[in-house]
Every structure is written in structure tokens, then in C-alpha cells.
Amino acid sequence: MSAHLSYGRVNLNILREAARKELREFLDKCAGSKAIVWDEYLTGPFGLIAQYSLLKEHEVEKMFTLKGGRLPAADVKNIIFFVRPRLELMDIIAENVISEDKMHSPRDFHILFVPRRSMLCEQRLKEQGVLGSFINIDEYILDLIPYDGDLLSMESEGAFRECYLESDQTSLYHTAKGLMTLQALYGTIPQIFGKGECARHVANMMLRMKREFAGSQTQILPVFDSLLLLDRNIDLLTPLATQLTYEGLIDEVYGITNGYAKLPPEKFAAQKKQGEVGKDLPTEPKKMQLNSAEELYAEIRDKNFNAIGAALSKKAKIISAAFEERHNAKTVGEIKQFVSQLPHMQAARSSLANHTSIAELIKDITSEKNSLYSFSFHVQLTTLHSSFIYLFYLYLTRQVTSEAFFDNLTVEQEFMTGVDTDKVNTYIEDCIAQKDPLIKILRLVCMQSVCNNGLKQKILDYYKREILQTYGYEHMLTLNNLEKTGLLKPQTSTRNNYPTIRKTLKLWMEDANEQNPNDISYVYSGYAPLSIRLTQVLARPGWRSIEEVLKMLPGPHFEERQQLPAGLHKKRQQGENRTTLVFFLGGVTYAEVAALRFLSQMEDGGTEYIIATTKLINGTSWIKSLMDRPEAP
């Protein structure tokens, strides 16, 4: 269940195992039966480290969600709180503990702070008079969580908001700590590159921590050749654009949290056993884990959505052919061999069925015939149970939505190519007039602002006024936040440098090939993400070639070297690729991840990338994290 983490260039399972070991050690410290009280936010990230079975092996019998009042009854010896170090959570814990004392059966209390214990919180517990009630107060250092074979995430939702809006650099401290842990397991990273204020801050802390740990140096041959730290705010544009890879679209449409997507259940009904047909359609959303452990998904996740149909269809043919083999199996031996392959084939078939359903769902929303986005979607799924008539019906009813999707995309692409970014956009106006979802409007307006290096005061005020009048005055605070982070801004200089950046970094490729990509721009059907271009240029020919552009982007760019202990200098084999860890501070999108994977796989690329981030984001989740809603009384 974690094997997929070890297949990549760097075996990330080591990190996961280290995290699991630490968890087991803590659980064993509290002898006897236990109940865990969860800070709900943590359950998702923990799911990536350990399943319930691990906890059960260590006598965890009950699990509760942290909430005020009295703890639910449980006949256990230990109560363990798994919490983030937040003051408000401390108050809840204190309430739990105080109301517990009144009951007769004494239970032992423990706290596990994730990812770090905090004096401030302990002080609060002390003030509440419950600090002494805890037998163990420990920390569980969970900074970087292995998310997939080449992907690490801190699963820290608020990181961008905290860093760029509230100047709270706590998450950067955790980042630096996480990178130190990583270096303890995978060796010192000899080169550190970076761009942006936060990147600089993280690098400084890392170098400082290295000095602090002097003497306890690890004698491990470095696995990573370099680290690239990138601030999200050097590339505000990319997350605003709609991702067009398969995985990116699933995220845009349904959202992927902690590696899971919740999908509408209707499409998956057909897969139920025959006997159950006729029952009501399931109403619970279908929760699917999406990672490279699923062979088919690993194959198609990073393709442009327009290439998915063909890929699925090809796969379907292969599977059908494999099933047909049974007719050719004559001897007992052949049959036996066929049967032995059956489980794998059946798994592949159900995986294919799942993804066909998802692809259909997304297509309903995104595609429009007779447009640039005409899909050739004729999957021959004779072996599958999907009901095509039903799908076709759905497709027709979604006509309106898909048109909107297409229009939206057209506007995005106009902005990215620099068309009329200095005027009020009629599409945005129309969308506001029809009261489309606010986040959609904000994404577009921000995008226009970013692509125009700020909007003329008059235009900016117009949009803002339109938004306030339509969606309500309370969004004033949100707009203010967007301005603070630079997503929205008035044009200060007359010169718009976005076109220069676009041209120098070739951010727009007219002839993006979606089926057989030859450039990263395929992930946005034409737009090459700025962040990834920077990464690409760094590997070859180096940042010196783009000094001018780097100066236009906010924050310093830098390079640091870390001394390796003698004897650990890597001797590179002829033709051996370099390994670079790219860390996105403030979030990364699935499309960007796809673009980096594409670069890793390029034959003459010379560099393989491992990706790390504070959180996997998309435009919607990102903007949402920056919104402020005043609480009603």
C-alpha cells in the first residue's frame, strides 16, 4: 500500500517509514489501551502515513474528533490528543480534561503536538490549570509527508496566506526543519538555488540549522544534487489558470484533498454487482484515492485531457485482447496461466472503468463540440459496464456548462497572450451580471491584473465596485487581502513587463501539442507555467541567461553551496541524470507537477525532479484560502 513511494528516483518510502517508526514509538510510550482524540485537520495528512490498522496494532481502540465539553465514554487507559499547536485547540483540550476529572474512572492523558510542540500552547494549558494532568507531552515531527513517488507535501493549507498576507513565517520554519529531516535521511544537498523572499528566508534558516547541528553530521551519500526553492508569489499567474491535465481537471472540478477525490456517485453505479441493479442510485459521493499505485492512473494523470480519450481507448483494446486470450488457452497449463493473471487483469479493468467514468464526468463539463475543444472520444468498452446512453444524455444536458467552460478558457488564454488586458473585459462583466460563482470572477480579475502588471485604477475600481454591489459589501475584506498579496493591484508604472517575461521565457506556445507533447506548455494547452520555465532554464542553460527577467520578478534570487564531508562527493556516471528537489513555498498545482514530470521524462533532459510543496493547490482552493468572511453575530 506504500510500494508506489519507492519506485521513483528517490525512495520516499524511507521518509514514510521513519515517520511511522516515530509514531509507533510514541504510541508504545503510553502503555495500555488508548483512545485518540483528533484535531480533525490532521486526519487527512495522517492518512498518508498510517492507516487505522497500524494504530490498532498499538492498542488504539477508539477515535474521537476534538470538540468542546466532555469526552465520549471509552473504556481505555489512555487518552491521547493529536493536535496542531493552536491556542484555540488548547482551550478545547482544557475543557475536555476539566470535565473528565469530575468522573470517577481516572484515565491517563497525553498530548502529541504535530508538527512541533509549542511553549505558547503549554503555557496556555498551564494557565488553564491542566498542564499537570498530562503524562506525556510530545511532538510528532511531521513536516514533509510523502504524497506520491516523486511528491512531498506539508499539507499545510494556510501556508500561502500566512506567509504573504499575515507575515507569519511559521510554515517556513517548518519547511526548513522538514528539509533538515530530509537531509538527515537522504544526505546533505550540495547546492541550493532559490528565488523570492520566502525562499531566501528558508535557505537562511537551513544554513543556520546546519551550523547548529554541526558535529552530528550524517555520513550519507547525497541523493539530491540540488534544491530549488521557489516562492509562489513569483508566479501568481499559473495557479489562476485552469489546469488542463487529467489530474489537474479532476482537481479543478471535484477537488483532491490529501490524495482523495470525492466524485458524484451516479457514474459509478453501473459497476455494482448485477444483482443490485435496480436499487437506488448511491447518494454518498464516491471517494477515490488517486496516486501512482494505480498503474493506469500513473499513465494518464499527466496527459492533457484531450489525449485521454485515445489513451483510454487504447488501454481498453489491450484489456479486451487480454481477456480474449482465454479462448486461445487450450491446455491446462495455459488456462492456469491465464487464471493466474486474472486478478491483475480484473484490477486493470475496474481501474479503466473508473477512469472512463471520471473522464466522462469531466468531459461533460469541459468539452464543446465544434470548437477547438472537440474531443474524439470513442472508447470501445465492450467489456465494460458503463451505460453509454446515459452518458450521452448527461453530455447534452451539460451543454450550457461546457460552453461556459470554453468561454472561460478563451478569456484566460486571451489574458495570458496579452489580448486587451488593459480594458474592462465583457465576459467578466457578463459573468458578474449573471452572478456566476464569486471565486470564478476573482480568478479572472486577478489573472487580468497579473497579466497586465496591475490594472488601471479606474478599471480596478470598476471591477471592485461591481463585485461589491453584486456579491455583497462584506467581500471588501477579501478584495483587500487580494491587493495585499499582489494578486490584484493598481498599475503603478506605465510599463507592463508581463509581455517581456512572456516572450523571454516563452510562456505562450502557439503550437502546443496536446497528444504528443514536446514542451511543458501542453499542461495548459498553450501556456507554459512560469515557475516550471524557471526550473527548466536553471537546469539548462542556467539563470544567468535570464537575469533581466529574474529582476522583474519579486524577491532575490540566490545560490548557496553546502559543504559535504570529505568522501561523500558523488561521482556521476556518464549519462546519469541529476536529481533536483523543487520546493514550492505556498503551493503547487497538479499541472505544474505534471510539467515537471514531463521534464524528468524528457530523454535529453538530464535532470530528474522530485517535487515538494506546502500544499497542493488550485486556483479555487487558493483564492478561497485568501478570502475573509466577517462572522455574523
Place this chain on the structure above:
Amino acid sequence: MAFITANWNPLGEAFYRKIELYEMGWSLRDGLKECLVAAAPYGGPIALLRQPQRPSSSARPQLEIYSSSGANMASFPWKSGPVRQLGWTVCDDLLCIQEDGTVLIYDLFGAFKRHFSMGNEVVQNQVLEAKVFHSPYGTGVAIVTGASRFTLATNIDDLKLRRLPEVPGLQGAPSCWAVLTQDRQTKVLLANRADLYILDNTSCTPVTPPGLSLQSCSIVNMAVSFSYKYLALFTDSGHLWMGSANLKDKLSEVDTKVRTPPKQMVWCRRPKSQQPSVVIMWDRLLLVAGECTDTIQYTLDEESVCVAELDGVRIVGGSRHELLQEVPSACQDIFKIASMAPGALLLEAHKEYEKSSQKADEYLREIKEQSVLGEAVRQCVEAAGYEHEPETQKTLLRAASFGKCFLSNYPPEPFVSMCRDLKVLNSVREYTVGIPLTHTQYKQMTVQVLIDRLVYRKLYPLAIEICRYLKTPEYQGVSRVLKHWACCKVQQKEEPDESIAHAVSVKLGEAAGISYSEIAARAYECGRTELAIKLLEFEPRSGEQVPLLLKMKRSQLALSKAIESGDTDLVYTVVTYLKNEMNRGDFFMTLRNQPVALSLYRQFCKHQEQDTLKDLFNQDDDHQELGNFYVKASYKEKKLEARLSLLQSAVDEYNKAKNEFAAKATEEEMKLLRFQRRLDEEMGEALLGLSLQETLHALLTSNFHKQAEQLYRDFRVPDKRYWWLKLTALAEKDDWEEMEKFAKSKKSPIGYLPFVEVCVKQHNKYEAKKYVSKVTPEQKVKAHLAIGDLEGAAEAAIERRSEGEISTVLSRCSPTTDRALLERLNRARSTAAKK
């Protein structure tokens, strides 16, 4: 070499030997007479409390501390109360137990560390006798008071006094007693004449040793072995009983024929003892009584003290320091006269080899024939460890090395590590160092502890040399020693801060993992704050600097260090501290100079202290944030008037911040709220709190067209949006008539396609058709398709000769579509394509 066995005495099957460790370096006029003596095990220091020469009221006893070789380490007149007992802790601290129950603790160099009391009850009744004992829990103290009650403290570093139950019939001090550690419990074993009792926390149990032949005799002395496993009792009839400490087994009983109560009695054992024994000391006699009932007698020519060790007994006298022990079997095998053990043969072979005699080969062949060469080497290596004389060690090791040459695959580790161990041992046994450790003790004690002991004795260079020689990881070795050195250095009062700081940094510069904050903390304890701050500068871990800086009230510095570390929790900690320490004004000023701390504090206030947040913004004249603050606050108000007044404050702040847009938008919001209230009151609507758009929509659907018009004008709603709004509202309530009127009122700013689409959305194709004709040519195809009019769409597309649009229409065609139409479309598409 021939004399190695000269000092051996047989005892049963085994031999005992007494070797001289040191000739004592001290010069005591009367030897150990009239002295209270305490010598620590593991070759530890010796403390003497010497009574004054001429007893007079003004003369004070002298407390002296010596190394095992008699080198003076401290000496000072005793000015406190009368001392009953001296003892050493496991960390080489001296305990002086006074008559009144106070225990004073001194370090090796006679510096006073601290004191504690054995309880109030003792002050009146006085301590009659006291004992210091060691257990896995640390060093403990046991006393018996004038009221015949025992009090125990198991660990003096975590003082918990336990008063033990009363002993029936006991008057004054018991005849003899000892402290036992059994089953993780500390107990007292005591004899009151012939009766023996075990005292534990809760009870006093009479016990009888199995097989004690003369039951009626008084027990006058007892000894518990080093491991607390064995017990020896001496009766006034001169009998010695030996058995297990749990009083379950008897080992033997010996009649010593001496009836005087002994001065001291200790066990003499070693791990894997063949013949354990008890050493009994009288004034002029030292008797070793074995299990086998044999005895060895030595005459003592001076006042002495016995110190029990893990593997023998040390005898400290006025002029000599000796070790009495059972000869280990490896040594016996090799050195016993006419021994034919493999090791003995190997030693012989090597001797001949050195003489270049061919006999060497004969011996070697003999060993090899029995194929015991490996065993021979092992014996020689082991025996070397037990020998005190470096010459003997060398001879044995050379023989071992010689033997090794004839073995293939013999593991080198035991030989190499023995050589290393002996080198270390010989250097600490050196007269000037004076720690006469045996190899067995050294292994038990570990290098770590040995280094600690050297450090306590301030023998830093030797400690560092040993660490380097043994290649101890820097972190646990050299760095640790240097840290201790530095802690000691900072206490040198006469040296100025500068030079100490410099000396420390120079010496510690290269060493890894030094905790400067610990050194600084020590300097601070000695009242040298400035030096502490200087030293803290060298500390690479900011996290470590902060707590001490706070303790020294250097809060500003602590704050900047916390910020430097990047650890926000640390910053919070300092900020909270500052908040409590400073007055509000200063606190705010401090934060103002530290933006990182300020923004973190703001975060804190946002969640915890809204009012402080406002004060912070006020102080910084941050009008924009103040405005936002009021806006946020306004939503918390239920009453409209309060809400409006907060919004007015927001307007004022936004104006001060020169944010015209925000000020205006807020004013508009106030206007809207007032308008909504009026309408709510007049018409009974529930509009309050809705956005302008929602308000308009509500008005239009409720037929308040006039009011809607007014709002539209007052708030300068763009025409386009207003048209969309009105259109949707009308469609939603199926007011087709009004819609038609609206469409004709003037030229639509949004065109007429929206009309078509809105009607279709409300499933009214009939109404939709009315507007198709009004749609611009570019949108015609879309409009026709929207109402499902394929032919119309086809006409429009063909007319526009647009390939794309024709394709769109084609894609909508189904198998039931008129063929002629299809053909026309296809034809038109191909012509369009040709263009």
C-alpha cells in the same frame, strides 16, 4: 617474574594476593588514628576528618580530601557542627552527616555545594550512627537516631525521607546494622544483641539466619557484599556466619577464635569468585576467612581502613595503600607454579623465543598438538588485564601477540581493546592522578564515567587525551570535556570577562556540538552577566540562547535572537514574556522595531485579543487596517445603528488612509442599509443585509419597479448589469408581458441573445422566438439553435458562410434530420472551406 607468586596465599582451592598500590603521599603524624575516614569505591578520593591535636574549645577539627595516592586536594578547618559520618556520592561529592541530622555536601575540592536535613525529629534526638549507601537509584543516606528510629533517604538528589517503623525492644543504637537493596526496595538489617530484624517501609520483621549454630550469641558486626547479595555476621563467640543476604541459604560458618568485636568487616569477592571470603580487621590483625573455613592472617602494623570494591578490598593505611583480592583464575593458570595450562606454556614459549632458544618451538608444538593455542592467547590477554605492574602486562601481551602469529583468523579485537584499556588504566593509576582502578572495575564503570571523574578532578588534558586516544565521538568526548573546562574557567573570578571569553572561544572553536548556553548559564550563576552575554554570542542555536537571555532580563536581545532562529514559537514565548514584563507603551514600542514579532503578535491578537489589535493599529497609524477592523466589527453588531456607526468609523479611517474607493464603497453600503431598512419598514420586505444586486432582484420580483429604478440610478448600476438583472427577474416570475415591454423600452445594451437564452432556460420557446429576429447576425446561429430551430440555424449559418458555424449546426443534426438540409449544409461547408 619468578616472584609473581611470592605474595600469594592459598585459601581453599584459590589464592589470595595483596599488592601495594601506592605509598601514600600524605604525611599524617598519627596515621589514621583519631580520624573519621571515608574512601570512595572505584579508586575514589579519601576524606579525613582529623580531630585537633590538643583538645581545646577553640581548636577545630580539620577536613582533608586526598586522592587514593594521598595527594592533597583540599584541606580546611571544620567550622560546622560535630560530624558523625563521612561518605562519598556516586558523583564524587563528599557528604558530611552531622549530629543534628544536617547533611552538608562538598565537592572534591572542598567547595560547599548545598545541604539538606534528615528531618526535624533528628534535631532533638541526634544522630547516633549514619551510613552512606549506593543503589541503582543513586546515593542514599541512612541514620539511626537517639530515639532508636531509622530514617532513610534513597536518593539525595531527589530527597524523600522515609521514617522506618519502630524496632521492638531497641534502646539506643543497635549492636550493628546494614543497608540492603533487595527487590527494588531499600531495607535496613539490624541486630539487637542476638535478635536480627529486617526493617522496611511498613514493618519490622524478626529473622533468623539459617544454621547459625550459637543462637544465643550477640551479633556484633555484619557486612553486606558489594552487590547486596551476600551477608556475613560476626558473633561475640568469635564465629563468622556467611550466607545469602535474603537469609535463605547459608554458605559456611568459621570459628575465628577471636572474641573481640572487629573494627571492620567487609566482603572480598570478585565476579566468578572461586573462593569468596570476608575480611575482618582488628587493631593489629587482618583475617581473611573463606567459605572453606580456611583463613589467612596478616599482621597490620598501622591503623587502617578497608574499602570494599567490586573485585576485592582496598586497605588504606597511614603509609600504604594495598589491594587484597582473590587471584583471578587466568592469572592462577598462568603463574601457578608448575602450571601446564595453555597460557603458561605460551608464556614459557615466548620467553624461550626471546632468548632465541629452540625450546620455544617445543613449547609451541605442545600447545598446538592440544590445539589450545587460541585458549592460550586468550588466557594471556585476560591475565594481562588483571595485572597491576606494567612490566607483567607487557610480558603477557607480548606472549599473546607471539601466539597470535601462529593462528589464522584469530579475532584481533580482544587483544587490541585490552592494549587500549591498559594504556588508559595505567595512565589513571599514575601516582599523580591516583585512581587505582582495576580492569574489572573499569569495565563496570565505563569510559564515560571515568572521563567524568577525571573532569571532576579538573584533569582536563588527560581526559581529552583519553577521549582522543579512544576515538570517542567528539560530541560525547572532547566536546563534553571542553564544556566542563569552560564552565570551570568562567568561575575564575580574577580574570576579566574579555580574556575568559576569548580563551573559551579559542579553545572551543573547533569542537563540535558545544553548548555555549550551558557555559553562559554557569557564568550567570556566578554573577557574571556580561561574560554570559559574551559567551552566548558563540552559541549557534538561537533557541538555546533565548531562555537564558530572558532569565538575565536581556529581553530585547532575546527577542532579536528568537527572530533570528526563525522559530515562531520562540518569538511568541519572548513576546508573551515582554508583554507581562513591560508597560504597554514600551511593549508596543519594542514590537514596532521588530516587524516579525509585531506581525506574529498581531496574529495572536486577531484570535485572542481583538481590542489589543485595535490599539496596535492605532499606534502604527495604520488607518487601512483600522478601517478593516471596524468593518469586521460592524458585522458582529445586531443593531443597525451600532452597525452604521462602526461603518462610519470605517469611512473615517479609510479617508485618513486615502483609500477613496473603500470610503466610498462603505458609504454606499451605509446608504444601502438605510434604504433597505426603510423598505423593510414600509413594505415588510426582508432586505436588510442583502447585496445591492440581491436587493434589486428582490424588488423586481416583488414588482417594486419604481424602487428598483431608484436604486439603479442612485447606485449608478451599469446598464448592462441592470438589464441582465431585470431580464432574469422577469423571466423567473414568467412576466413575459413586462419583458416584452422592457425589450422595447430602448435598445438593449446586452443584445437580444440573452433574452432568447433566458426564455429557453424557463422552457418558454414561444417567447424566445420573439427575440430571435432581434439578435445580431453574429449570434443568429446560436439563437436559432437555442430554440431548437435547426433550419433557421442552417439558413443563418449558410448565409454567413462560416465554416465553423455550419459545422456546429451539422453536429446538432440527428439521423432524423431532413436529408436535403444536411446536403445543403455539407455543400455550404465545402464552399466555405474552399475560400
